[in-house]
Amino acid sequence: MNNITVKVENIYKSYGDVEAIKDISFTVNNSEIFGLIGPDGSGKSTIFRIITTLLLADKGNVNLLGFDVIKDYKKIRNMIGYMPGRFSLYQDLSVIENLNFFATVFGTTVDENYDLIKDIYLQIEPFKNRLAGKLSGGMKQKLALSCALIHKPEILVLDEPTTGVDAVSRKEFWEMLRKLKEKNITILVSTPYMDEASLCDRVALIQNGEFLNIDTPDNIIQQFNKKLWSIKTDNMYELRNDLKNYEYTETSFAFGQMLHYTDKRKNVEKTEIEKFLSSKEHSNIKINMIKPNIEDCFMDFMTK
């Protein structure tokens, strides 16, 4: 079998005058976790809806396991599991009723593919007679994932599965994805959380409907070839203004309680920045050189 599972070539989609995505191309390899990372409204869901045959692209081709999304959409619907960004199971049906319904609709039964969903389902089984609408956010996600997996799809498309889910459930959820990957399922996942990027095998950074970069998280970080400083002083508000007006500032972004800063000069030393800040009457100046993370890279690509 060909190693490439998903092949997207030059797709475009506009809603009226708004160009949602422009010239998007990428490939996803077999049993890979491919992440689409980008802020809200960047076009992640549009790409996923095109891949899952819910939306037609204005231009371009999409191929899943050799099937075209337009011509062979019926075959594709049997091969993919899709979990939309919004919880979209029947809230007035119970957990087990939802599972049974989606299994039947796909022409299978819960028992037939039980081993695939077992790990996930066992966690929600105590609540199997509860209405889906009454589940907590994390449990809803687990149920939605079970329903998306019930027909043993080869490709799993998850649109922002961890948005609005607590930190513990998010971690569990990513562990589940790891296990599914071992079962030879190709996973496409989108997220607005940059910290989840490192959990993917490869990521695409997307902004305003265009890809900024596609690579493994490590490579993306390595491409960041400047010195990155983390700066903190007593007066963060003044610090931001001062750095904004500093002649050598290339970028400065607030990052939690810190400010991440890059300098235009090639080989700038800590002392030079310190000197500048002292001249602006900052006290308690803390400057450290740090390793960039995905978010720094994203910001960096955005300003290019």
Add this chain to the structure above:
Amino acid sequence: MRTILFILQKEFLQIFRNKTMIPIIFVVPVIQLIVLVHAATLEVKNIEMIVIDKNLSQTSRKLISKFEGSPFFKVKAATFSMEEAYNKITNDEATVLLVIPEDFENRLISEGKSNIQISINAINGMVAGLSNAYASSIITDFNKEIIPDIVTIPDKSLLAIKNINITNSYWYNPDLNYKNFMVPGILVLLVTIIGLFLSSMNVVREKEIGTIEQINVTPIKKYQFIIGKLLPFLAIALFDLAFGLSIGKLLFDIPIVGSLWLVFGMTIVYLLVVLGVGLFISTLTNTQQQAMFISFFFMIVFIMMSGLFTPIESMPDWAIEFDRINPLVYFMRIMRMILLKGSMFNDIKADFYSLLIFAFISLGLATWRYRKVA
């Protein structure tokens, strides 16, 4: 097939889990029949009347008692003051004023004719028209009765009046019982409301809560989805029709002359039209609110023009033309014909085929639009 069964099972589960559904299914028909049949009456009874009898003769009293004796008029007060009488009319205490002049009986005997005055408050045009008609018929009756009393040797022209005797015989509804006419109409209304609203709300609800996304990525076929959505509401509407017919029979004792099988068969065809329209509205809209407003708009227009309250024949020409595309007209006619006249299939064939064409169009539109969304 198994898929359709499961979709049906899911739909029924959801319908009966919805707490407002049971009241809708059971309360709507009862309320509609009991309240509407009584409220939407076309009969005008107990018209309140004021009498000024300046004559106070035997003949004038006879005339007044004639009015009193009819079920349409109720003599509320008698007075001699014109002012007081007018006040009562303007204060809405009475609708009709009858004035009998002083020389009423004298002129009747000496000249063979006399005048009386009837004033009617015409704010409600329909009531005024009916009051006038009832009053005229009472006076005509009265005329015939007094001819022998006042004319000793009747001349030829008066005899001629006596000789033409009009007797009425009302077919299919001999007692002119308006309930017999209204109940089938209300049943049509009932079936339409249940069918249109439930179906137009349903698909749009799946859109609103996002479940349609999940359904669209499954290999469910279009026809399976549409059937899964249609059948439950078809069943509910048919159940409500049976329920409504029973109430009509038990409470109002409406005649069911024709075949019930035919009634239900025709209702199924009609429901296909209504459900198709509902589903079509569902595919056009994105929220239940939009669906609600659009359904409501069409409902009102179609019901008002359906001939439920006013006969279509008395509408302007453009309205009569418009009613060619109003499915309610056809079904209302079918229902009244079967229930009251006992019409057979042959008698309602034309209306049946019209409904069939509507069903094809509305279901076709719904299916076509649904694909575009998917």
